[in-house]
Amino acid sequence: MRPYAIAPPKPKRFRLLRWLLKLFLFICVVSAAPMIYLRYENPPTSNYIELNKRNNNANIKHRWVDFENISLYFPNAVIASEDQQFPTHHGFDIKQIKLVLKERGKGYSRGASTITQQTVKNLFLWPSRSFVRKGLEAWLTGWMELIVPKRRILEIYVNYAQFGKRVFGIGAASQHYFGIEPSGLSPYQSALIAAALPTPSRSNPAKPSPYLAERAAYIQDQMPRVGGRRMVQELDD
Structure with a gap:
């Protein structure tokens, strides 16, 4: 009988590439899993809320409200305020990113984060602006x-964005500032709450400063x- 031929050992480079491929596929699965969950289920909390609790920020106000029970003026105001290209971009506003890079070092301060990026940050990440955090974001x-439809991303965002020092989500914000359900928000009330998004800890939509009122008026003008x-x-959806 002829002896079985012994297969030569695979080169180390091939084994390394196979290991890297398995690692990449594992990272993809781990990254996709929470997005599949969010497509169908409401998140129980956000990392920003939990960080506030760990920092002894007591009396957190938060209440989930389904999209159907929110005045459409409000998500319209959020898009007008935060990310006017949200309906058409794929997560990143390339035009705004180019403007930020162009104005870097000239003393300007401009944000380029989209609603999707902010949703990811609120749910999973932390406040610092390190390269690691931006890469994960x-x-x-x-x-x-x-994986997640635009309407669902917006629903999650308005339910977990911070609208005050201890106020998270439109369910808590509409009650806290105006004593009404989100379904009853007027265009100007919606614009006032959306105007608080860049500086929620220092803003009070119920008693707007001149700056906040001016910003809300701009947002309301942009909504249509x-x-x-x-x-x-x-x-x-």
């Missing part, structure tokens, strides 16, 4: 845009320009 943003309530209704 970009990676998870891609997965969120790939970005498509109004109809645009919100037509977001992919």
